[in-house]
Amino acid sequence: DGGITQSPKYLFRKEGQNVTLSCEQNLNHDAMYWYRQDPGQGLRLIYYSQIVNDFQKGDIAEGYSVSREKKESFPLTVTSAQKNPTAFYLCASSRRGWERYNEQFFGPGTRLTVL
Amino acid sequence: KQEVTQIPAALSVPEGENLVLNCSFTDSAIYNLQWFRQDPGKGLTSLLLIQSSQREQTSGRLNASLDKSSGRSTLYIAASQPGDSATYLCAVSPSNFGNEKLTFGTGTRLTIIP
Numbered sequence: 001d002g003g004i005t006q007s008p009k010y011l012f013r014k015e016g017q018n019v020t021l022s023c024e025q026n027l028n029h030d031a032m033y034w035y036r037q038d039p040g041q042g043l044r045l046i047y048y049s050q051i052v053n054d055f056q057k058g059d060i061a062e063g064y065s066v067s068r069e070k071k072e073s074f075p076l077t078v079t080s081a082q083k084n085p086t087a088f089y090l091c092a093s094s095r096r097g098w099e100r101y102n103e104q105f106f107g108p109g110t111r112l113t114v115l
Numbered sequence: 116k117q118e119v120t121q122i123p124a125a126l127s128v129p130e131g132e133n134l135v136l137n138c139s140f141t142d143s144a145i146y147n148l149q150w151f152r153q154d155p156g157k158g159l160t161s162l163l164l165i166q167s168s169q170r171e172q173t174s175g176r177l178n179a180s181l182d183k184s185s186g187r188s189t190l191y192i193a194a195s196q197p198g199d200s201a202t203y204l205c206a207v208s209p210s211n212f213g214n215e216k217l218t219f220g221t222g223t224r225l226t227i228i229p
Contacts (some may be wrong), residue, residue, distance in 0.1 A: 006158075042119065042204070042219035043159075090158055103149060104217065106159040 003027065004107035006091050011112045013078070013085065021076045021110045023091030030096045032074035033104065036060060037088040046089075049074055050096070078112065086114045117142045119207060121220035128195060129228050136190040136223050138205035143183045150179050150190050151204040153222070159204065163190070167210070195227045 004025045013019045025032065031050045035043040045058030049068040063082025068074055074093075078085045089110045094102040118141045128134050138148070147166050151159040163172045163179040165188065171180040178191040192199055202224045206217040 004158075040221060042221045043206075043217075044219075045217070088156075092159075103161050103164045105161060106151075108158045109156070111156070 004091060004093055004105060006089075006107040006110050008110060009108070011110055013112060013114050015114060016080045018077055018079050019112065021078070021089055021091075021112070023074045023076065023107060024072055025074075025091075025093045025107075026072060027093055027095075027105065028071075029093035029105075030071070031094045031102075032068070033092040033094075034058075034064075034066065034074070034076045035090045035092065037090060037109075043090065046076065085112055087112060117145075117207060117209060117218045119205060119218050119220035121203075121205060121223045123223060124221070125224040125226070127226040127228055130195060130197060132195050133191065133193050134195055134225075136192070136203050136225070138188040138190070138220055140186045140188075140207050140218075142209065143186050144210045145183065145207045146210045147208050148179075148181055148188050149206050149208075149217070150177075150188075151206065153202045153204060155202075162203075192225075197227045197229050200225055200227045
């Protein structure tokens with residue numbers, strides 16, 4: 001089955017640690033995205049990538065980093081510089097980011113909690 | 116800056132009723148509007164995408180309409196079922212960017228009462 005997988009489902013981080021969230025898709029989509037969801041707020045874009053080896057900052061990129069070495073994978077690292085990382089993180093993909101009508105499809109999410 | 120609003124934040128209706136969910140946006144220069152469903156603790160499921168040149172889209176019991184000039188979209192759910200209980204989110208993409216710049220509303224939490 002084609003789809004987007006995220007791992008782990010739950011992640012706990014101690015203050016000062018970096019953690020990496022995994023996102024893999026087998027939809028052959030060119031574009032991938034990372035969003036953060038907080039209670040009572042809409043999803044906010046962290047980073048996006050339209051093609052391998054290229055990515056752009058979204059609205060709230062501070063304290064996060066990404067890489068796009070393979071078309072299928074777009075890992076997100078939450079660094080110790082992110083002051084309030086506890087949130088639900090969602091990865092998405094779309095067929096081609098510069099074709100404006102394309103739908104975004106989402107993974108199941110990773111819930112990150114800082115201890 | 117684009118702002119997307121969904122009112123009410125929560126809605127409860129008896130099973131079998133038809134219902135309408137609302138989405139409004141402040142900047143009418145959009146390229147498309149997408150409706151999503153989110154179950155508790157889960158990711159988003161895409162329901163419908165309306166291109167800016169379209170007025171509506173239908174999928175099964177769902178019908179979404181778009182009025183760009185007034186900055187509004189509605190999601191109509193016919194003959195509601197308990198399985199429709201979820202949070203419904205709308206998102207718009209601006210006309211001066213590609214699809215990556217989606218702006219989301221905060222959602223309407225729908226409960227269908229059996």
